Amino acid sequence: MNRVLSFFGAPVVLFARTTRAGAREGVSWRECMVQLHELGGRSVWLVMSGMAFFGAVLVTIANSQARRFVGNVAVLGPAYFELLIRELGPVVSALLTASRAGAGHAAELSTMSVNEQVEALEMSAGDPYSDLVAPRVVAGLLGVPLLSTLGTVAATLSAVAVAGIAFGVDGRAFMDPRYVDGWDLLAAGLKAGACGLYIPLAAAVAGLRARGGAEAVGAATTEGVVTASLGCLLIDFAVSLAFQLLRL
Amino acid sequence: MTPSPKPESPELNALRGVGGLGLEAVRGTGALALVAARTVLGLPRLERRELTRALVQFGYDSLPLAMATAALAGVIVVLQSGLYIQRFGARAFLGWASGYGVLWEFGPLLLGLIMSARIGARNAAELATMQVGGQIEGLRGIGLDPFAILVAPRVVAMELSMLAMSTFTFMVAILFESVAALFTLDLPLRTFFGTFAHMLSPLDIAGGVVKTGVFGLAISLVSTAVGLSARGGAQAVGRAAASAVVQSCAAIFVLDFVLTLLLAGWMA
Numbered sequence: 001m002n003r004v005l006s007f008f009g010a011p012v013v014l015f016a017r018t019t020r021a022g023a024r025e026g027v028s029w030r031e032c033m034v035q036l037h038e039l040g041g042r043s044v045w046l047v048m049s050g051m052a053f054f055g056a057v058l059v060t061i062a063n064s065q066a067r068r069f070v071g072n073v074a075v076l077g078p079a080y081f082e083l084l085i086r087e088l089g090p091v092v093s094a095l096l097t098a099s100r101a102g103a104g105h106a107a108e109l110s111t112m113s114v115n116e117q118v119e120a121l122e123m124s125a126g127d128p129y130s131d132l133v134a135p136r137v138v139a140g141l142l143g144v145p146l147l148s149t150l151g152t153v154a155a156t157l158s159a160v161a162v163a164g165i166a167f168g169v170d171g172r173a174f175m176d177p178r179y180v181d182g183w184d185l186l187a188a189g190l191k192a193g194a195c196g197l198y199i200p201l202a203a204a205v206a207g208l209r210a211r212g213g214a215e216a217v218g219a220a221t222t223e224g225v226v227t228a229s230l231g232c233l234l235i236d237f238a239v240s241l242a243f244q245l246l247r248l
Numbered sequence: 249m250t251p252s253p254k255p256e257s258p259e260l261n262a263l264r265g266v267g268g269l270g271l272e273a274v275r276g277t278g279a280l281a282l283v284a285a286r287t288v289l290g291l292p293r294l295e296r297r298e299l300t301r302a303l304v305q306f307g308y309d310s311l312p313l314a315m316a317t318a319a320l321a322g323v324i325v326v327l328q329s330g331l332y333i334q335r336f337g338a339r340a341f342l343g344w345a346s347g348y349g350v351l352w353e354f355g356p357l358l359l360g361l362i363m364s365a366r367i368g369a370r371n372a373a374e375l376a377t378m379q380v381g382g383q384i385e386g387l388r389g390i391g392l393d394p395f396a397i398l399v400a401p402r403v404v405a406m407e408l409s410m411l412a413m414s415t416f417t418f419m420v421a422i423l424f425e426s427v428a429a430l431f432t433l434d435l436p437l438r439t440f441f442g443t444f445a446h447m448l449s450p451l452d453i454a455g456g457v458v459k460t461g462v463f464g465l466a467i468s469l470v471s472t473a474v475g476l477s478a479r480g481g482a483q484a485v486g487r488a489a490a491s492a493v494v495q496s497c498a499a500i501f502v503l504d505f506v507l508t509l510l511l512a513g514w515m516a
Contacts, residue, residue, distance in 0.1 A: 046494060053505040060508050061353060065345065087328050095361055099493045103369060107486030114482065214380065214485045218373020221489035225365035226313065233320045233358070240327040244432055 007227065011201040014129075018137060018201075021129035027138065031131070035139035039101040039200075040147060047096045047147045048154040054092055055155030056162045058084060063167050081156070081175060086184040087191075089152030090145075091236045094195035097147055098228035102203045105136055106224025109207025110217045118208065128208070136200040144196030145189060152188075187243050194235045202227040276495075279473045283395075287403050287469075290396030299401040306367055306402075307409030314417050317362045321354045322346075322421035326428040342429055343444035350421045351448070351456040357504055359417055360463035363410065364496035368471035371402055372492030375475025376485045384476070399476070403468040410464030414457045455511045462507060466499045 062080045109132065112118050118128050156175060163169045206224035210216040325346045375398065378384050387394045422444070429435040471492040478488040 046498060050498060050501040053501040056505050057353065057508045060512055061349075064512050065348065083328055087324070096497060099361065099365055099497045100490070103365075103490035103493045107490045111483055111486050214377045214482045215373070217482060217486045218370065218377060218489050221373060221486055221493075222366060222369040225369055225493055226362070229362055229365050230313070230316065233317060233324075237320050237324055237327075240324055244327050244330070 010205045011198060011231075014133065014201055014205055015137070015197075018129045018133045021127050022134040025127050025130040027130055027134045031135040032138045035135045036143050038104065039097070039136070039139045040143035042104075043097050043100045043143075043147060044150065046100055047093050047151045050096050051089070051093060051151035051155040052158035054088070055084070055157070055159035058088070058155065059159040059163050060166075063163070063169075082180050082184060084155055084159075085152060085180050086187050087236070087240070089155060090148040090188045090192040090195070091232060093148040093151035094144055094192060094199070094232045094236075095229055096151070097144055098195070098199045098232050099225055101140070101143075102199050102225045102228035103221050105200055105203035106207040107217060107221045109204055110210035110220035110224075113208055113210045113220075114212060114214075114216055133200070133204045133208075136204065137197065140196040140198075140200040141193060142196070144199065145192040148188065148192040183243070187239055191236055191239050194239070195232045198231045198235060199228045202231055276473075279477055280469055283399060283469055283473045283476070286393075286395040287400045290393055290400040291404075293393065293396040294400045294404065295397045298397060299405055302401050302405035303408060305370075306405050307412060310363065310366060310409065310413070311416075313362060313366060314359060314413050315420050317358050318355065318417035318421040319424045321358045322350060322424035323428045325349045325354055325421075326425045327432065330429070330433050341443055341447075342433070342435055343426070343440040343442065344447040346425045346429070347422055347444045347448050348452065350425065351418055351452045352459075352508070353504075355418050355421055356414070356456050356459035356463060357500070359410075359414065359460060360467065360500045360504075361497060363464070364467045364471075364500060365493055367406060368467045368492045368496040369489040371468065371471040372475035372478075373485055373489040375399075375472055376478035376488035379476055379478050380481065380484055394476075399472045402472060403465070406464050406468035407461060410467075411457060411461050414460035415453070418453065418456055458511070459504070459507050462503055463500050466503055467496045470496045470499055 058080060109118075112132075118132075121128055121131060160172065160175055203224040206220045206227060210220035326342070329342060329345050329349065375384075378398070384394050384398075387397065426437050426440045429440050430437055474488050474492040474495060478484040480487075
């Protein structure tokens with residue numbers, strides 16, 4: 001029970017403190033840009049290449065499923081395309097970002113905690129929440145939706161290419177936005193935004209809690225990545241369930 | 249290493265970047281091959297106690313996380329396939345479609361990603377801490393093979409844990425799928441399991457297990473190689489943990505694609 005409470009509670013408390021500190025001290029936009037480059041610019045290759053492979057897998061599956069009944073990709077393509085836009089695009093991109101940015105943030109912050117640099121920052125009238133956590137949260141909120149968009153585009157393009165080259169189907173059948181409406185885009189945006197908010201918070205909770213030596217850094221990194229990944233799955237589940245219950 | 253003169257032209261810089269990338273790729277491949285070969289050589293002299301410890305850590309301790317992932321994956325797959333299954337009016341096929349999705353794709357992929365986060369990062373961090381602290385050199389100094397003691401047990405334990413967990417997590421995922429289908433789509437359990445049993449063969453389960461096993465091997469080899477090649481101070485430990493996760497994730501996505509093509513081609 002305790003662990004469950006701290007799993008959900010710690011990021012919330014940290015978020016509240018960060019917002020308060022950010023409002024009081026102000027957040028350096030320059031630092032936000034630096035963190036956005038750290039989170040976004042450096043993850044872009046990982047997310048895009050991962051999603052490209054994922055799109056190829058998706059179209060392979062759609063093809064083999066469709067062949068059991070009728071025809072080819074053209075039948076199931078649009079449904080899978082909606083699935084990609086609404087579900088897999090944001091979530092798999094967010095998971096990839098969580099593994100990269102979550103690990104990076106947790107490793108950085110825990111190294112700072114272990115070397116007492118966080119205390120040093122407080123001593124010199126800095127505020128760890130507004131100086132360290134807030135820029136990362138802003139970067140996540142901006143960066144993860146952007147990365148999801150790029151990842152979805154990469155997945156779509158590679159799916160179209162694979163369908164055209166490997167299955168001899170006109171790949172544009174896959175890109176049929178017949179079923180995609182505003183609600184799908186809203187669901188995708190909500191998922192990406194919430195994951196972008198959660199990843200830096202989970203990593204910061206794990207990183208700022210680290211005490212000890214080099215081993216604590218490793219442990220904090222592990223914890224940060226695991227909670228960030230699991231959180232992304234939970235957010236995905238919660239948003240999907242809400243949309244399902246509201247029949248949107 | 250003599251410091252080379254700085255190239256002025258952008259062409260040379262680009263060439264340098266390409267060369268650096270190529271070297272990195274070759275170095276990474278070489279490190280992986282070395283770790284794999286030394287692990288196989290170390291198998292007969294594998295440290296038993298370390299193996300049992302690793303089995304408990306990788307398998308038993310990861311069970312709650314793997315179960316939670318599987319349950320979430322199952323419910324998410326149903327929530328999503330429900331959308332278009334109702335659209336096509338093919339509600340009866342939900343059991344087959346979602347079972348196929350979990351066995352072939354989401355089960356192995358999500359399990360691999362979560363385990364690479366949990367085990368890959370920890371492996372790399374532990375080995376990097378030992379490497380940076382000179383403990384690996386110490387083992388060599390007293391005539392012990394670090395691969396037989398540290399690496400081989402981890403690789404074997406990871407493989408066994410992943411294989412054991414794969415069928416287990418698939419079962420949990422499918423159970424949660426059927427319950428989710430009952431609650432959200434009012435689909436009777438009988439219908440769900442009917443198409444599930446009717447249209448899926450044991451081969452489909454084998455496909456998922458093979459995928460998970462390959463992912464496990466990739467995670468353990470990549471993370472130990474990254475951990476052992478860490479150099480520097482305390483910072484290197486954090487860097488190794490972070491880069492192990494990233495590299496195992498990338499490896500999982502590439503392998504996923506290759507295996508899907510191979511297995512789908514072989515079974516069709």
